[in-house]
Amino acid sequence: MTAPAAPRTTSVFPPGSLVRARGREWVVLPGGEANLLLLRPLGGTDDEVAGVLPALEPVEPATFPPPDATDLGDAASARLLRSALRLGFRSSGGPFRSLAGLAVTPRSYQLVPLLMALRMDTVRLLIADGVGIGKTIEAGLIVTELLAQGSTDRFTVLCSPALAQQWKAELAEKFALDATLVLASTAGRLERDLPAGESLFEHHPYTIVSTDFIKAARRRDEFLRACPDLVVVDEAHTCVADDDAGRAGAAAQQRQALLTSLAADPDRHLLLMTATPHSGKTSAFRALLALLDPALADLPEDLSGPARRRDRERIARHLVQRQRADIRAYLDETTSFPDRLTAEEHYRLTPTYRALFDDVLAYARDSVHDTRGGAVAQRVRWWSVLALLRALASSPAAAVATLLNRSGVADADSVAEADALGQAGVLDLSDATSTDGADTSPGAQLDPVRARLLALAADAKKLHGKADDAKLANGMKIVKELLDGGDAVVVFCRYIATATYLAAALRADRRFAGVEVEAVTGEQPPDDRAVRVAGLADRSAGTNRRVLVATDCLSEGINLQNHFTAVVHYDLSWNPTRHEQREGRVDRFGQTAPAVKAVTYFGADNPIDSLVLDVLLRRHDAIRKDTGVSVPVPADSDVVLSAVLEGLLAAGAAPDQLELEGVGEAARADLLARWTSAAEREKRSRSLYAQEQIRPEEVGREVQAIRGSLGGPAEVAEFTLSTLAALRAPAHRDGDHYLAPTAGLPPALRSQLGVSGGELRLAETLPAPPEMAVLTRTDPTVETLARYVLDTALDPIGVDEADRPARRCGVMVTDAADVRTVLLLVRYRLHLTLPGRTGPRPQVAEEARIVGFTGTPTDPTWLDDDQVAAQLAARPVANYPRDLAAADLRRLTARLDGLTAHLTEVGETLAADLLASHRRVREAAGSTGNLVRRGLTVTAQRPADILGVYLHLPAARA
Structure with missing residues (x-):
């Protein structure tokens, strides 16, 4: 019996080393101690990281074995191995390390806040992009990148309870982050399950917290003590208060006190998010900026002119604020937002x-x-x-x-x-x-x-029903016309009673037979609202015959662009911003319909509706069209009240005598002047604080290179469907998803997938029902398939040949090759040292490369990138005898050592390119250079791993 290897210290196995323990190969990770190794299985995920004590169990150096010439496959099996390798990576070596772990492909404009964050030791940003542009994705990118780079290991999202479930779903679906909800309804149970002496926020590293729940004094102190060093604040404009708001502003004052205390820690990352940073008040905007940099609170209101250039630049370092017009065409991408088709419909009182x-x-x-x-x-x-x-x-x-x-x-x-x-x-x-x-x-x-x-x-009470309620009768007609035109409709009401009343009328009317109707109001807890919306979409899947009647509890809550294409304002809001928020639930990034409809519904002889429509809503629309920006009604003036008061309750006037002309003209003129002035200030601020120092085109090539090295959505779909077909589970399309029978899958894979029979359901894109897998690289089903394909290809011991869809060797006869051409699938392990506030942070990443040559291993002529790409697109045109193929590959693999010098050179070039890429990103983001000089290094581990060898033979000579 062979004696076990002598225990080794971690100094023998630096991060990135390949070792053998417990019968398999592992990669050594940074973070171990003197007598403890942190190991990740070769080709495995971070969830499989294990700690090993070399003093107690043998750990030996390992070298990756070359491919076996008899392990022959075809072109399809070679593509599966390459895709499985690329899709299995969770950390790229490039400057955006988190992109490998995302289920969403961010737009180029959504990377600007991330670029701004990378230049900061402590991230302090106000993300103030308009409604529907994707602020949640922008914040999620920063959170996942700070986690991936080791700048933080815990985070909290502060938001309203109505938004908590939406945040949880977005973080889980798009960023693979499982956050714990800390709400009034969940905190008691969570605290009962805590270990003794441990805070809820220490036990749960990722949390989504109700701002109003945690702001109370008895909760706030404990939260401040154990709060993570990364905090995201949604709807941040609600966290600044007016000095003269009285008891009505007490809640905002508590929120502001909480955020002020959080911001007082100079090492805490703080991301503030809002679509309305000004809220009509310069003082509120300054209060938000002061949370990021106290010096910004004392700047003058007018920052125009050369003398204030440095002040503008100081604000611009912390603020990103764009509307759709700013990002519709950005760099090499065009982002398609739907056209908004607006209409006004009216009724007359019976x-x-x-x-x-x-x-x-x-x-x-x-x-x-x-x-x-x-x-x-x-x-x-x-x-x-x-x-x-x-x-x-x-x-x-x-x-x-x-x-x-x-x-x-x-x-x-x-x-x-x-x-x-x-x-x-x-x-x-x-x-x-x-x-x-x-x-x-x-x-x-x-x-x-x-x-x-x-x-x-x-x-x-006697007026219930269509006979006496003309608003109901005509409103139902409007909804019916939208449905008949192919739209799925959201109807917004202000009152719970109205929403319930309208929904009941729709369900009872025979004209709406076959239409699914759901009502969502504030009577239901936020979790239940999301379930009801999802259930409505599921019940009406494959058709747009659905109507959601909702109160304004959804105007800032669940995103509805995937299920609805039209909005009806059944009740006019007395705040035009609320109309924007309602329509923004449907008209936002991710809406696939070319146009969405927005219907403003009002009473033509209803004095309230008439005045609100004229004084507020139409004024808001006119200002937005004239200035190009949307701002709230100036809340520091009582002119809104005055205008409505003079028209509505004028002494002695009958309702039919309430005319708009001449009613409250002075008050309305004052309102319009204040409102227009606020819009002009907002317009100027967008140009004053433009992110001119951010030049994302300088890092566009790095983003494209990372996306190319990781595999895009098309490759994920092709890999998943091809793997299932190769393993006797061919998928077929069923409407908007795929179904694959699982009975023929290998037993080991069925166990890993957690299925015992039946069909596997695969959605093409997010969102998807909980029981469906999604064709994204981070979906657990896709991860499991990629790991299974890679593991069975690299370690085939005990695996039936029919259950191994990928092969490490292959010979193809193809028209794409004029001479004998060899392609090598090579995996590089990279040591990265990233700068940080507490010093350099060592990390390990993996990269895959395809290299190719003609000639022999002793005298190769290496292919350039375009030539390699042409070979990757090659398809076989004839068969080649298996015994000849094995003989050719045996001679080839026996001489792979002759390629070591070139593969090492490729690794060094890759490391140098990645180092330059990290530097360019930080410099493009406005870095002064201090981050770059703090020990940023990238080196390639030697030797590189040759995973696959593939020989392409010209058809004329085969």
């Missing part, structure tokens, strides 16, 4: 509904002109009746619910606070927590005439 409107309006005027209780009480009553009028304009159901249950926010202490509370609950301010239809106006119980309210509620 006589019975109009009579109720008159009665409620009379009650509203009486309440507003009631002077009891002083100015504060009068202001409170004003907001309360305004909320009632909004509900009545929405639907009879919303009117009944509001009239019968008018409880909500406590009384205000001042007129200013009454206005702040009222604006938050009634005007749909974008930075206010959505009330989702509840009447939270101040003083909702001040009304002493309860009998009058009950009578109005009884009258409203």
Whole structure:
């Protein structure tokens, strides 16, 4: 018996070395200690990393064996081996190490924030791209890259509870990051399962946290103590507060206090995300910037001119802000966003509904002109009746619910606070927590005439149905026309009662037979909302016959572009930004329809709708068209209130006498002037802070090289389908996905896939139902197939020949070769030392290369890249006797040692190119050079591994 090898220390096995232990080959990883080796199986994944103690079990140096000349395959088996190798890589050696592990191929413009991050020791960025451009992908790229490069090992995403499930799904599907949800509904269970003395945020390295849950003082201190050193903040504009917001701004003040404490740690990476960084207020924008760099809080409002160039550059280092027009054509890519086709549709009140409107309006005027209780009480009553009028304009159901249950926010202490509370609950301010239809106006119980309210509620209840509710009747007609035109429709309502009422009417109408209808409101927890949307899409798969009726709980929540192509604003929002957010759920990056429809629906003789449409929505659209930017209504002015007040509750005016012309002209002119000024400031800021120092075209070749070395979506699909076919599981298309029978697969592979029979379902793209595999390189099914193909090719011991789809050798007779040509599939292991805040970080990466030559191993003529590419595209034209093929390969493989010098030279060139690539990226991103000088190195491990040898013979001489 052979004695076990003597124990070795880690110094004998530097990172990147190939060793043999436990009956297989491993690659030594950095991070081990004096007597502990961290090992990853050769060709394996990071999930299979093991720690080995050389003092207790033998670890020996290993060399990769050359291919066996008898291990013959055809051209297809050679392609499978190459694809399995490329798809198995999870860390590239290039400057963007995380791209190998992504299930999404980022657009070039989405790499700009990543380039900005790479130049910073501590990443502090405000990503303020417009709605639907892909901020989540941009933030995810930075998170995964910082993890891949070892700059952080934990992260937290702070967001609203409504967005938490969306974040979890995006991180899992696109970035293979399994984050834990920390919400009011989950925190108790998570804490009960913690080991003694360990924080929730120490135990779970990746977390998605409700900002409002964690901001409370009793939670905040523990979070600050154990918070990861990478924090992403979604909807960051909600985390800055106005000084005079009173109790209505208390939540924003708590959020700002939390973020200020997080930003106080100079070593914490901080990514802020928002589509509305200004929110109409320069002070709010400065407060956001101050979280990234305190010095930015003190800059003047006007930063134009040469004297302020350095200040502009300082902001530009931390801010990226683009709209669709800026990135539609970017570098060598054109990003297709759908055209938005807008339309206005209207209805007119029925006589019975109009009579109720008159009665409620009379009650509203009486309440507003009631002077009891002083100015504060009068202001409170004003907001309360305004909320009632909004509900009545929405639907009879919303009117009944509001009239019968008018409880909500406590009384205000001042007129200013009454206005702040009222604006938050009634005007749909974008930075206010959505009330989702509840009447939270101040003083909702001040009304002493309860009998009058009950009578109005009884009258409203009688108006349910199409006969008396013209809005419902015509709204259903609009939805039907969109469905008949091939659109899947989302209908947005402000009130829960209206959404429920409309959905019930659609389901009960025979014209909608065969149409799937679902209602999603704030009554359902965020997780349930996502399940309902997915269920609706699944039930109507293969057809667009689906309608989703939703409240504004979805206007900033689940992305809907994969399932819907039209939006109907059943209730007008009193904030144009909310309309943008609603439409942005469907009209966004990833929408495959060439156009999406947006229908604004209003009452032609409804005074509320008429004023809101004229004063707010049409003004917003006009400003956006004139200036090219979209900004919120200036929230620091009461002109919106004044304009609506003068028109709606003018003393003695009947509803049919409310004319827009001459009503509140001064207030409306003031509003328009302020709004236009805010838009112009926003437009100037985009040019002032343009990312001119970011020249991504300088690193475009590195991005393309990495994508080429890893294999794109087409190669993933071809590899997966070819492998299944070679293993007796041919897939066939079934609608928008593939089905493959699994009964014929090798038992070992079935076990690894976790299937025992039936069919494997394969979706082409994300998103996909949970039970489906996806044809992306990071999908567990694709990973398992790639690992199985590679393992059985490199270590065939005990594997039935019929269960080995890839081969390490092959001979092909082809028209692509004029002379005998040899191709070698070579794997290089690379040592990278990357700069970091705490010093250099050693890492190991793998790269695959195809090299080729004509002649003999002792006197080769090496092919250039174009010649190699031509050989890779070669196809066989004739058979070649197996015994002759084996003899030819035996002579060839016996002389591979003669190629070592050239393969080493290729490795050194590869390492030098990668080093230059890392430097170029950092320099292109504006680096001053300090990162480059901090020990950035790339070297190739020797010897390179020859995985495959393939001989191409010219057809004329075969």
